[in-house]
Each structure stands twice: as C-alpha cells, then as structure tokens.
Amino acid sequence: MAETGTGTITDAGTDWSDEVFAAMRARGIGTVATVPDGGLTRLLNLCAADNATRLVTLTTEEEGIGLLAGLWLGGKRGMLAMQSSGTGNCINALSLCATLKMPCLMLVTMRGQWGEFNPWQVPMGQGARAAMEAMGVICFDVDERPRIGETFAAAADLAFDSSVAVAVMIGQRAIGTKSFAK
Amino acid sequence: MNGLDRRELISELLARRGDALVVTGLGSPSWDCFAAGDSAATFYLWGAMGLAVPTALGLALAQPERRVLCVTGDGEMMMGIGSLAVVAAQQPANLGILVLDNGHFGETGRQEGMTSARTDLAAMAAGAGIATTLTVSEPSEMAQLAALYDAPGPVFAVAKVALGDHPLTLPERDGATLSRRFRAGLGVA
Ligand SMILES: Cc1ncc(C[n+]2csc(CCOP(=O)(O)OP(=O)(O)O)c2C)c(N)n1
Numbered sequence: 117m118a119e120t121g122t123g124t125i126t127d128a129g130t131d132w133s134d135e136v137f138a139a140m141r142a143r144g145i146g147t148v149a150t151v152p153d154g155g156l157t158r159l160l161n162l163c164a165a166d167n168a169t170r171l172v173t174l175t176t177e178e179e180g181i182g183l184l185a186g187l188w189l190g191g192k193r194g195m196l197a198m199q200s201s202g203t204g205n206c207i208n209a210l211s212l213c214a215t216l217k218m219p220c221l222m223l224v225t226m227r228g229q230w231g232e233f234n235p236w237q238v239p240m241g242q243g244a245r246a247a248m249e250a251m252g253v254i255c256f257d258v259d260e261r262p263r264i265g266e267t268f269a270a271a272a273d274l275a276f277d278s279s280v281a282v283a284v285m286i287g288q289r290a291i292g293t294k295s296f297a298k
Numbered sequence: 299m300n301g302l303d304r305r306e307l308i309s310e311l312l313a314r315r316g317d318a319l320v321v322t323g324l325g326s327p328s329w330d331c332f333a334a335g336d337s338a339a340t341f342y343l344w345g346a347m348g349l350a351v352p353t354a355l356g357l358a359l360a361q362p363e364r365r366v367l368c369v370t371g372d373g374e375m376m377m378g379i380g381s382l383a384v385v386a387a388q389q390p391a392n393l394g395i396l397v398l399d400n401g402h403f404g405e406t407g408r409q410e411g412m413t414s415a416r417t418d419l420a421a422m423a424a425g426a427g428i429a430t431t432l433t434v435s436e437p438s439e440m441a442q443l444a445a446l447y448d449a450p451g452p453v454f455a456v457a458k459v460a461l462g463d464h465p466l467t468l469p470e471r472d473g474a475t476l477s478r479r480f481r482a483g484l485g486v487a
Contacts, residue, residue, distance in 0.1 A: 172387075178352075181352075182348075182356065184356060186353040187359065188356075188360075190357045190359070191361075191486025209349055212345070216476075
C-alpha cells in the first residue's frame with residue numbers, strides 16, 4: 117500500500133486486520149481511538165467503513181486513555197490503536213487505568229525493531245514494552261501473523277473481564293518493514 | 299480585573315445541573331465541584347492532567363442522552379489543548395466544557411500561566427473548530443453559562459475567575475471507588 121511521500125509498507129495487514137476487526141465487533145468494542153500508523157492502515161480503513169464503529173482520531177495518544185476512561189464510565193467499550201512511539205506519550209495517562217482499575221485495551225504496531233530503517237524509531241520502539249510494564253500494563257508480544265487475531269481476542273477478554281490494562285504489541289516482523297525506497 | 303468567585307459560580311451552575319454528568323479537572327475545579335455538593339454523577343479527577351476533556355468526551359459519546367459538563371482549570375486545559383480539535387471533529391451535541399480561568403497554576407503555588415498574558419482559550423477553542431464559544435468575566439454575564447446545558451454542543455465557555463482563597467474541600471480520592479460509584483449511578487456497573 118502506498119504511503120505518499122514517505123515510502124511504502126508491504127501489505128501484510130490483510131489477514132490479521134480482518135481477524136482483529138471481527139474480534140472487536142464480536143466483543144462490542146464500538147470505538148477505536150487512534151493516531152494512525154502505517155501498520156494500522158487496513159484496520160483503520162475497516163473501522164472507518166463500518167457504521168457501527170466510531171473512529172476517533174486523536175492529536176496525541178494519551179487523549180485515548182482519557183477517552184477510554186470516559187467511555188467505560190459511561191458503560192461503553194473502546195480501544196486505542198497506535199504506533200509504538202505513541203506508548204511513550206501515554207505514560208502519565210496510564211495512571212488513570214491503574215487508579216480507576218479500568219479496562220484498557222491497546223493495540224500497538226511496533227517500529228524500531230525488525231529491520232528498522234529509521235533510527236528515530238529505535239529508542240521508543242525498544243523501550244515501549246518496559247515503559248508500558250512500568251505503568252502496570254500487561255503486554256502480549258506477537259510477531260507471527262496467524263497468531264495476531266487470537267492474541268488480540270484473548271487480550272480483549274482479559275482487559276474487559278478482569279478490568280486491567282492490556283497491550284497487544286504486534287512485532288515489526290509481522291507488519292512488514294517500512295521501506296523508504298521509491 | 300478582579301474576576302468572578304469560582305465557588306459561587308460553580309455552586310450556581312451545579313444547582314441547575316439536573317441529571318447532567320460532571321467530569322472535573324484535577325485540583326481546584328474538583329474541590330469547587332465537591333464544595334457545591336457531592337454527587338455520584340460527578341467524576342472527580344485527581345490526576346491525569348490534560349485528560350479532563352478527553353474523559354468527558356468519552357463519557358459524552360457513551361451517554362448521548364445525558365448532558366455532560368466538563369469543569370476544568372486553564373493550566374489543565376492548556377496541557378490537553380489538542381483535545382479541543384478532537385471534540386470539534388466528533389461534534390458531541392451533549393458536551394459542555396467550562397474552564398475556570400484564573401490565569402495561574404493555582405493549585406501548585408499560583409505561578410502565572412499563559413492566559414494571564416497573551417493566550418485566549420476561547421479563541422483557541424474556536425480555532426480548533428468548536429462553533430459555540432463564550433467568555434464571561436462579569437457577574438452580569440454569568441447567565442450566558444446556561445449555554446453549557448442548553449445550547450447544542452459542543453459548547454466551550456471560559457469564566458474569568460479570581461485567584462481567590464478557598465478552603466480545601468476534598469472529595470473521595472480512590473479512583474476505583476469513584477469510578478464504580480459513578481457507573482453504579484448510571485446503571486452500567
Ligand atoms: C503532568 C502533571 N504536571 C504537573 C502537575 C502539577 N499540577 C497539579 S494541578 C496543576 C495545574 C493547575 O492549574 P489550573 O488547571 O489552571 O487550575 P487552578 O488550580 O489554577 O484552578 C499542576 C501543574 C500534575 N499534577 N501533573
């Protein structure tokens with residue numbers, strides 16, 4: 117899929133995005149908050165095309181934690197989809213999840229690892245899991261495409277049934293390495 | 299400019315809340331709203347600076363039949379200023395946002411904030427795309443705040459309040475307790 121002006125991402129999202137979307141719908145997750153990432157393109161397009169799903173584009177990822185808190189206070193389910201760099205923006209906001217003991221489901225597409233070309237992605241990509249864990253988030257790593265759907269479904273059940281914060285971190289190996297070649 | 303009395307303003311405003319749900323930004327706005335009378339339908343933030351508006355937005359989207367009022371401070375609002383664009387994009391018809399603007403970080407020792415100098419919060423909200431914005435600075439203008447409940451949302455209001463010196467009135471501070479009480483009140487627990 118083309119990403120105008122910034123290179124391309126190999127279209128590896130076809131299967132797992134559909135599975136994640138189906139798992140989301142089956143669990144009544146009606147809102148997806150996001151700052152977009154190339155690896156999320158297909159999933160976000162599925163959400164945008166679906167009348168029953170509200171896509172909330174954020175200016176910064178921590179807003180998503182507040183939004184999920186408000187949705188949960190009001191009895192609704194949502195999730196936050198973001199690039200690994202966005203986890204760093206969420207750190208203080210995640211206090212809300214720990215303090216409220218609220219469900220918080222996050223889908224993170226990783227950068228800065230498997231074959232990364234952009235050195236600016238490496239520090240936060242490498243630190244994302246530690247940062248999330250430091251704030252009490254349970255992290256599921258997955259880098260085999262056939263396992264993404266089931267991992268997401270299990271993470272969603274854990275988050276909503278046990279009222280905890282859970283992040284599914286999809287490895288760059290599964291998403292495909294962003295190439296800056298023209 | 300002397301500014302409005304924030305406790306009087308909030309107690310008048312909340313006396314007319316009806317079944318509105320209220321989300322308060324950390325620090326003084328939480329104390330003001332608690333001082334006006336505790337309610338299970340008020341959710342007090344004690345942290346998460348910058349997230350009062352995103353939290354209120356999530357609640358407004360989840361409960362479209364209920365009016366949602368967000369009461370926060372100018373420092374808190376500045377930290378989450380981008381969220382006004384998110385509100386504008388979502389256009390929640392049931393959301394009103396009130397900033398108690400004392401021009402200072404009152405809670406942390408009254409350091410001067412941006413709105414004391416050049417920054418105009420209502421103009422920023424308008425620039426973000428919120429069509430209904432207003433600023434009140436005189437007691438005679440306070441009736442305009444009814445728009446927070448009555449006008450089609452999103453509505454963004456700034457009240458220029460005095461720094462003042464009010465007793466600390468602290469609500470429950472356990473977030474798990476506050477959130478479960480709120481959800482139980484809504485019947486979603
Ligand atoms: C991320 C973060 N930075 C700083 C603080 C310290 N702090 C607590 S309240 C506050 C600002 C309060 O200012 P304002 O929102 O204008 O409210 P006021 O007390 O003036 O009414 C600050 C900076 C904090 N709690 N969190």
